Amino acid sequence: MAERYLMTPLLARGALFSPFKRPHPDAHVPTTRLVLPDVRIDLDRLARYERICGFATGADALPVTYPHVLGFPLAMRIMASRSFPLPLLGLVHTSIEITQRRALAAGEAYELGVRVAGLEPHRRGTQACVVTEARVDGELVWESRSVYLARHRTNGESEESGKSEETASPVPRESDGGASLPVRAEWRLGGDVGRRYGAASGDRNPIHLHALTARLFGFPRTIAHGMWTVARCLAEQGPQDAVRLRADFKAPVLLPGTVTYAADGPAFELRGTDTGRLHLTGGLQPMR
Numbered sequence: 624m625a626e627r628y629l630m631t632p633l634l635a636r637g638a639l640f641s642p643f644k645r646p647h648p649d650a651h652v653p654t655t656r657l658v659l660p661d662v663r664i665d666l667d668r669l670a671r672y673e674r675i676c677g678f679a680t681g682a683d684a685l686p687v688t689y690p691h692v693l694g695f696p697l698a699m700r701i702m703a704s705r706s707f708p709l710p711l712l713g714l715v716h717t718s719i720e721i722t723q724r725r726a727l728a729a730g731e732a733y734e735l736g737v738r739v740a741g742l743e744p745h746r747r748g749t750q751a752c753v754v755t756e757a758r759v760d761g762e763l764v765w766e767s768r769s770v771y772l773a774r775h776r777t778n779g780e781s782e783e784s785g786k787s788e789e790t791a792s793p794v795p796r797e798s799d800g801g802a803s804l805p806v807r808a809e810w811r812l813g814g815d816v817g818r819r820y821g822a823a824s825g826d827r828n829p830i831h832l833h834a835l836t837a838r839l840f841g842f843p844r845t846i847a848h849g850m851w852t853v854a855r856c857l858a859e860q861g862p863q864d865a866v867r868l869r870a871d872f873k874a875p876v877l878l879p880g881t882v883t884y885a886a887d888g889p890a891f892e893l894r895g896t897d898t899g900r901l902h903l904t905g906g907l908q909p910m911r
Contacts, residue, residue: 631827633696637703637711646773648744650708652751656738657697664729671823675816676851677858685727687863688854690735690765691719692824694755697737702753702771708742709751709773713840716849717750721767721868724910727757734758740768748774803899804885804892807859812847814879820851846875852903856891859884860907870905 664685672692673680703711727733740752750772757765817831829836830846837845849872857868876882881896889907894900 633699633703634711634828637699640703640705641710641712644708644710646709646749646775648742648749650742650749651706652708652739652741653701653704653706654738655701655704655706656736657700659694659697659735662693662733662735664731666729668823669729672854675819675823676854678854682862683728683730684862685729686854687721687723687857687866687868688850690727690733690757691721691755691767691769691850692826693733694735694737694757694767695824695826697735698753698755698769701737701739702751707739707751709749709771713774715772715774716769716872717772718770718869718871719767719850719853720870721765722910723765723863723866723868725764726862726864727765731759733764734761744777745772746777748772748777803894804887804890806883806885808884809881809896810855810884811881812876812878814845816847816851816878817845820848824848824850826850842875843877845878847878849875849903852876852893853905856884856886856893856903856905857907859886860889860891863907865910867908867910868905869908870903872903873901876902 669685669689670680672678672689673686676686676688678686701707702709702714734757736756736758738754740754743750743752750770753769753771755767755769756763814834821827821831826848828848830840830842831837831848832845834844837843852872853868853870857863876893876895882902883894883896885892885894891905892901893903895902
């Protein structure tokens with residue numbers, strides 16, 4: 624299982640290497656592809672994940688976002704390594720695109736593979752695309768493309784330079800200046816959401832766990848995991864079969880706090896109830 628990799632030593636190793644890295648879009652990208660064969664679903668852990676994210680428990684089909692949780696320790700092994708060109712400290716998860724080719728059963732065995740697809744310039748620095756794949760009997764059944772941004776001074780490169788994941792996506796999304804979608808629900812989030820999600824997912828980044836450690840990284844309070852916000856919105860959308868998901872992380876959700884979930888068909892967004900600040904935009908597209 625992916626849990627066999629302890630996250631805390633990976634975070635410590637990534638923090639140790641971070642000050643020595645000089646990110647640049649032309650930096651060498653490791654060709655390493657890590658593979659974890661015969662991954663079996665821990666049903667108790669799955670149930671904990673479903674409860675914290677708002678999914679119904681006991682269903683045979685996995686939530687669309689769950690393979691990301693299973694593959695995340697492999698992604699962390701790559702991003703925390705000496706050869707990964709971007710510093711782990713300060714790395715920002717800016718978007719994720721998931722392609723699920725069919726519903727995934729909790730009783731199946733999966734082979735997980737993770738690699739870095741490449742680097743691209745961004746107007747605020749350099750971004751890396753980390754690809755996670757899930758296969759059953761050699762067949763690709765699920766794939767995600769997560770984009771992580773390392774902020775640094777640039778020479779004026781445009782965010783649109785080259786072929787970006789954002790412009791390549793066919794899924795419609797709301798922009799920061801776009802009209803809000805119809806409000807469907809309001810959620811009051813406790814200060815322990817980050818700790819509960821971290822326990823269920825294995826992602827125990829200190830910015831999500833305690834106010835003190837969050838302040839060390841420049842946040843006034845603990846912040847929610849971006850992948851929790853995506854999963855919580857997806858839980859409102861209901862079970863999915865073959866589907867493509869796109870989500871963009873716009874601003875962190877401070878904990879405790881209150882957020883507003885809005886949706887119109889397959890498009891959804893999350894905003895601060897009091898501030899109206901846009902935290903997340905996303906959309907689903909059925910695959911024919």
